[in-house]
Amino acid sequence: MANPYHDHNLALLAHLRGILLAMGEAEQVSEESHALFLERFDELIMNLQNVPEERHLGQDLICQVFHRYPQIAHLVPRDLLWFFGGDCLHFMPDEEIAVFQQLEERRYDAEQSGEPFDWNQEKQLLSMPDESPRH
Incomplete structure (x- = not known):
């Protein structure tokens, strides 16, 4: 069974990989x-x-992105x-956590409860001001 949350994060990793690839193509980093x-x-x-449960390598690599490529830290998907x-x-920051x-x-x-869950939609709902209507 497909896990939309897992697929969402794999897509974000692919996006981040594209950014990293562009860094190399722009020769902004040591090639080797x-x-x-x-x-x-x-x-x-x-x-x-x-x-999908093997996330320890991901922790290390994402942290390395911040240390090795600080110029793109703001582009790393928060998710x-x-x-x-x-x-x-x-x-x-604590508020984001x-x-x-x-x-x-x-x-x-x-x-x-067996209900569908749209991570991006729910994230948008949570980021709405308190006086906005929510479901």
């Missing part, structure tokens, strides 16, 4: 170490496709920080 990093990144994507957790959460905790609770409740 960048190529090795991209190999490890591809390995992460392949491993997550086969074993990936939450998805991998652990040390990645150090790059998120609280929003992701609410999202996670909603996702869990929807799964338990």
